[in-house]
Amino acid sequence: MVYTITFNPALDYVMRMNGDLDIGETNRSQSEELYYGGKGINVSVVLNELGISNVSLGFIAGFTGDAINEGVAKMGVTTDFIKLPKGISRINVKLKASKETEINAQGPDIDQASIDALFKKIDAIKDGDCIILAGSIPKTLPSDIYEKILKSLEGKDVIKVVDATKDLLMKVLPYKPFLVKPNQAELGELFNVNIETDEDIIKYGRILQDRGAINVLVSLGKRGALLIPETGEPIQMGAPSGKAVNTVGSGDSMVAGFLAGYLKTKDYYEALALGSAAGSATAVLPGLADKETIDIQRQKIVDGDFIC
Numbered sequence: 558m559v560y561t562i563t564f565n566p567a568l569d570y571v572m573r574m575n576g577d578l579d580i581g582e583t584n585r586s587q588s589e590e591l592y593y594g595g596k597g598i599n600v601s602v603v604l605n606e607l608g609i610s611n612v613s614l615g616f617i618a619g620f621t622g623d624a625i626n627e628g629v630a631k632m633g634v635t636t637d638f639i640k641l642p643k644g645i646s647r648i649n650v651k652l653k654a655s656k657e658t659e660i661n662a663q664g665p666d667i668d669q670a671s672i673d674a675l676f677k678k679i680d681a682i683k684d685g686d687c688i689i690l691a692g693s694i695p696k697t698l699p700s701d702i703y704e705k706i707l708k709s710l711e712g713k714d715v716i717k718v719v720d721a722t723k724d725l726l727m728k729v730l731p732y733k734p735f736l737v738k739p740n741q742a743e744l745g746e747l748f749n750v751n752i753e754t755d756e757d758i759i760k761y762g763r764i765l766q767d768r769g770a771i772n773v774l775v776s777l778g779k780r781g782a783l784l785i786p787e788t789g790e791p792i793q794m795g796a797p798s799g800k801a802v803n804t805v806g807s808g809d810s811m812v813a814g815f816l817a818g819y820l821k822t823k824d825y826y827e828a829l830a831l832g833s834a835a836g837s838a839t840a841v842l843p844g845l846a847d848k849e850t851i852d853i854q855r856q857k858i859v860d861g862d863f864i865c
């Protein structure tokens with residue numbers, strides 16, 4: 558079974574505006590949309606679209622948490638969230654003005670009993686399963702929770718995927734994650750450098766591998782992605798053509814597509830192609846990628862029809 562964990566699920570409130578955002582003034586939006594979000598949940602939804610059934614684990618709280626649970630279950634994903642005794646799951650605001658601005662909230666407090674309940678669920682993960690740890694952790698969670706989870710899986714033959722930033726990512730590398738997926742800015746942030754060239758991406762990606770990551774996938778927005786696979790040369794892939802409408806969740810969709818592609822074919826080129834198709838399918842749609850759009854974007858890769 559494939560499991561995703563979202564420590565900090567969210568309702569993503571997308572507000573579309575004409576022109577610029579006026580900081581310090583009252584702004585009015587043209588239209589609004591609401592999506593169920595949080596990185597692991599996004600991965601679950603897109604995996605499900607691609608025919609990989611999975612269980613979405615994590616913490617929810619309050620009426621927003623109930624809405625997330627119901628909404629995600631309605632999309633066909635099996636949910637097994639732990640309900641926190643206090644607080645509400647966060648609402649992340651995504652402002653689409655002439656520039657895109659995101660405000661991601663901190664999220665509810667997580668008590669020790671709920672953490673213990675999560676570890677009990679993780680204990681049931683067995684040989685042959687996959688786990689995806691994705692996204693930020695609320696400030697009340699111990700900052701080594703990702704490491705603790707991966708440590709608890711040691712000795713089991715489990716595919717581990719981590720999509721996180723900064724220390725959260727650096728500290729899990731010794732547990733040999735099968736895949737890590739920083740974007741270009743996040744890769745630079747890990748080493749306190751500004752990364753500008755493909756040579757730099759490969760150089761720093763290889764450092765992540767030296768420290769334990771098996772495959773490093775660096776996503777580059779509309780420029781595509783660069784995969785540094787466990788063996789062989791890096792593989793570059795452009796983003797299939799299409800006009801971006803909402804890129805929130807593109808990175809998560811890429812992780813889902815990559816994993817689905819790998820599980821189906823055990824081939825890294827195929828995995829990268831399906832990852833790129835899923836990432837761009839999300840970018841060109843208002844919400845997350847659906848199967849039909851992923852297939853269209855995948856065909857563009859076959860046809861060599863890329864943005865750049």
Ligand SMILES: Nc1ncnc2c1ncn2[C@@H]1O[C@H](COP(=O)(O)OP(=O)(O)O)[C@@H](O)[C@H]1O
Nearest residue numbers: 740776777778779781796801807808836837840
């Ligand atoms: N503006 C865009 N147009 C088309 N495809 C995009 C766009 N932004 C992202 N993608 C696709 O989604 C993938 C992941 O996006 P990226 O923005 O790099 O991830 P993240 O959301 O983690 O920052 C890219 O590699 C690309 O294939």
Ligand SMILES: O=P(O)(O)OC[C@H]1O[C@](O)(COP(=O)(O)O)[C@@H](O)[C@@H]1O
Nearest residue numbers: 594595596649692693806807808809
């Ligand atoms: O857990 P974090 O890092 O605060 O991010 C949460 C946000 O990331 C998202 O999962 C989108 O992530 P990406 O755009 O990086 O794919 C949103 O759905 C959510 O609001």
